[in-house]
Amino acid sequence: MILFFSGTGNSEYAAKRIGRETEDDVSNLFKKIRNQDYTALRSDKPWIIVTPTYAWRIPRVVTDWLLKTKLEGSRDIRFVMTCGGNIGNAGAYLEKLCEKKGMTYQGCASVLMPENYIALFETPSREEALVTIGQAEQKIEEIIQWIKAGTSFPKPEITGKDKHSSGVVNNVFYPLFVHAGKFYATDACISCGMCEKSCPLGNIRLKDGKPVWGKACTHCMACICRCPQEAIEYGKHSVGLPRYVCPKRL
Numbered sequence: 001m002i003l004f005f006s007g008t009g010n011s012e013y014a015a016k017r018i019g020r021e022t023e024d025d026v027s028n029l030f031k032k033i034r035n036q037d038y039t040a041l042r043s044d045k046p047w048i049i050v051t052p053t054y055a056w057r058i059p060r061v062v063t064d065w066l067l068k069t070k071l072e073g074s075r076d077i078r079f080v081m082t083c084g085g086n087i088g089n090a091g092a093y094l095e096k097l098c099e100k101k102g103m104t105y106q107g108c109a110s111v112l113m114p115e116n117y118i119a120l121f122e123t124p125s126r127e128e129a130l131v132t133i134g135q136a137e138q139k140i141e142e143i144i145q146w147i148k149a150g151t152s153f154p155k156p157e158i159t160g161k162d163k164h165s166s167g168v169v170n171n172v173f174y175p176l177f178v179h180a181g182k183f184y185a186t187d188a189c190i191s192c193g194m195c196e197k198s199c200p201l202g203n204i205r206l207k208d209g210k211p212v213w214g215k216a217c218t219h220c221m222a223c224i225c226r227c228p229q230e231a232i233e234y235g236k237h238s239v240g241l242p243r244y245v246c247p248k249r250l
């Protein structure tokens, strides 16, 4: 079974591509995470977890959900991480997570997809994004072949920088950067409620027709990128940048 988490659609696209070609079930973790639903799941096929990369590891909300939820049936599990650059030493942490869950780690593969982190970096135009996704197809194909063959993903070369990024930098990144405090809605807001609906943590509510952000935020970028009016900004950084949602959603 393929389980995915996705803020802006890249990981959803990869998960569905893999699901379609391996004829496996694909399930979105959005509602489970939002509703804090830790009901055990069962699959006789190996588990495949598809997520974005947040600070060179899988998102903490996914790690927490995996730690709390029993995955019954197959003991084999592998990970596919979409990223805008690289996943660092994420695999080492995933291997430990699998040990804790008593599961057999079959590796972690990365897929370079368009950057979605509009709060800190530059996001691509639709045309640029389509080129990057086109280039990612070959890697997705390779991943599908490894899964079909039942072979573990190859182990990547890990540098000291990778260890530093996934270790120290990941630990300081969350407390320093992952806050909703800089989000605000402009006068372009039409009170449609899309931001409230797209938050995987239920961190947004409309007050007098305008979004108000709470303290639980994982910086998935869904609210700001999925607003149909482009009425959400993150401080000054996002002003004028294209909103990113995967243009090839299946």
Ligand SMILES: Cc1cc2nc3c(=O)[nH]c(=O)nc-3n(C[C@H](O)[C@H](O)[C@H](O)COP(=O)(O)O)c2cc1C
Pocket: 005, 006, 007, 008, 009, 010, 011, 012, 051, 052, 053, 054, 055, 056, 057, 082, 083, 084, 085, 086, 087, 113, 114, 115, 116, 117, 118, 218, 219, 220, 221, 246
């Ligand atoms: C909070 C946050 C942190 C990120 N950290 C990384 C990172 O460490 N390395 C990287 O290559 N991309 C990073 N990215 C980019 C995303 O992982 C990438 O664009 C991903 O494909 C988005 O997936 P989604 O559309 O399924 O949400 C980050 C994005 C966000 C929002």
Ligand code: SF4
Pocket: 185, 188, 189, 190, 191, 192, 193, 194, 195, 196, 209, 210, 211, 226, 227, 228, 229, 230, 231, 232
């Ligand atoms: S999605 Fe945009 S337009 Fe809709 S309520 Fe939220 S901020 Fe307003």
Ligand code: SF4
Pocket: 007, 180, 198, 199, 200, 201, 202, 203, 204, 213, 216, 217, 218, 219, 220, 221, 222, 223, 224
């Ligand atoms: S508030 Fe916005 S960025 Fe934060 S978790 Fe919710 S949708 Fe994602």
